[in-house]
Amino acid sequence: MALPPREPQVLKRPATLRRVAGSFLVAFLFMLLPWSGPWLLLRPDLMVLLLIYWTIREPMLMGGWIAFCLGILADAADSSTLGIHALGYSLSYFLANHFRPRTLSFYTANQALHVLPFIFASQLTTTLTSLILKLPLPGWLWWLQSPFTALFWLVLPALLERQSTHPDSPRVP
């Protein structure tokens, strides 16, 4: 019995450093927008999403120190105690790096479900640390932030990989 014909797979070019840095810059500006009220609780954490995305797609470009520095930057921008986001981002980076081969074996929609725990790990760490520092727990909408962030995973390949595909790239039949 003949196997069904597979879709021709496009060999992707590695992302340039400029593209990775540019995506983090956009995520940082997105974070600094004047969010308030319920939108502040629901604001997707694109920084951690991109951290996980690039850790899975371009592991040679990412490192623990990048996760840590992004976390410190997010803390300074958030006016929160330095180190809170750094802790969460470091944990997310570790999880993404550890489960990278497994995550890559799924389609984009399934990958979104797989990265949700990585995103939630960062959010939970941030929340628990804030609770230890005697800060009040935000409203229930806060817990929707991680699923909301994971939804953005579905559009990331379209936004970040479209131009990585070169028309002359060899195609795997």
Next chain:
Amino acid sequence: MDIRTPELFSRGPSPLARLVFYCALAIACIVVDYRFHQLDAFRKALSVVIYPFQEAANLPSLLADTVRQAIESPQALQAENDQLRQKLLQQADAAQQLRTAKSELNTLRALVGLRQEQPEAHAIAEIVGMAHTPFVQKVVISSGQSSGIQPGAPVISAEGLVGQVTAVNLFNSEVTLITDKNQALPVMIVRNGLRAIAFGNGESGTFSLPYVPIASDVQAGDLLVTSGIDGLYPPGLSVGQIKSVERDASSAFAKIQCVPTGAVQNHRYVLVLGVPPRPPGGELPNLDEQTSDKGISPAVKVPRKLKKP
């Protein structure tokens, strides 16, 4: 072509060891920043780096405001102008009376040998954003160290007290609102002069008076002003109104919920007051001078001999 291949045979620490290292570093940062406030200089330097990005991120909302103002009809602007003019006239009378009263008060203070009230420095600042985390109640104002803003300065709006400056960067400052969970404020009930300490409730945008005895004369609708006993907030600033009073026989204290009068959501500009000079007791030679220079200075210094060994 950009080719990245892993370096063979060069194995650094294991991923788990790296995770432990970065987590330990992050926890150390949290402890040093939260407990010892030793990262303030680093945070200030970071805020200078973040400032242009923050300005860029604020551009869309500024543009939206400009467009809204441009399409607003001239009639609406005229009506607002007339309303403000009337308000100014109404307040002119009160301002003149206040000036006379202040002058009399200073004369009387001089007669009885009390400290003269220092003229307080004022700076008008624009609210440029809210804190980007739901865990704290803070706003960012457009004036910073370059405008002479001091940490600890009270911040008011046209309606009443908004909060206190808790971090001063080079170009902007953070104001912790009175509704923040960690913000405490000495208040007084206008009707009967009862003093209490108000604590913020966090996200709900309200504050409470947790340590008022159950038998105290407190009613819903009572107006609250600053009592001025901490020496930081000038007395008589409008703070809020008591919304509800619950008296539970099982507790020694009443549950009193209040709403602030100076809600920041309706304002774009605030007034930053000066930090008053230290009381005479704070200038005694046997005081520990190091404690007051870290973070926000307490109103009264604690003598070294009274401190715990």
